[in-house]
Amino acid sequence: MTYRDQEHTGSSFPLVVIVIAMVAIVGVLIAISDRRAPTRVWVPSASVGSGASVGLSDAT
Numbered sequence: 001m002t003y004r005d006q007e008h009t010g011s012s013f014p015l016v017v018i019v020i021a022m023v024a025i026v027g028v029l030i031a032i033s034d035r036r037a038p039t040r041v042w043v044p045s046a047s048v049g050s051g052a053s054v055g056l057s058d059a060t
């Protein structure tokens with residue numbers, strides 16, 4: 001009687017499912033990202049040389 005190693009035909013199935021799930025997650029993240037909105041940076045309205053204070057006051 002000869003011994004043959006059993007081939008696992010379904011061993012690639014979990015790998016394929018993981019790859020499909022990763023592609024789906026990346027696709028959803030790309031779809032919900034808003035690329036058209038510019039990056040907003042807050043700039044105080046007081047000019048630098050005007051002497052107006054923008055920070056917190058030292059009220060005691």
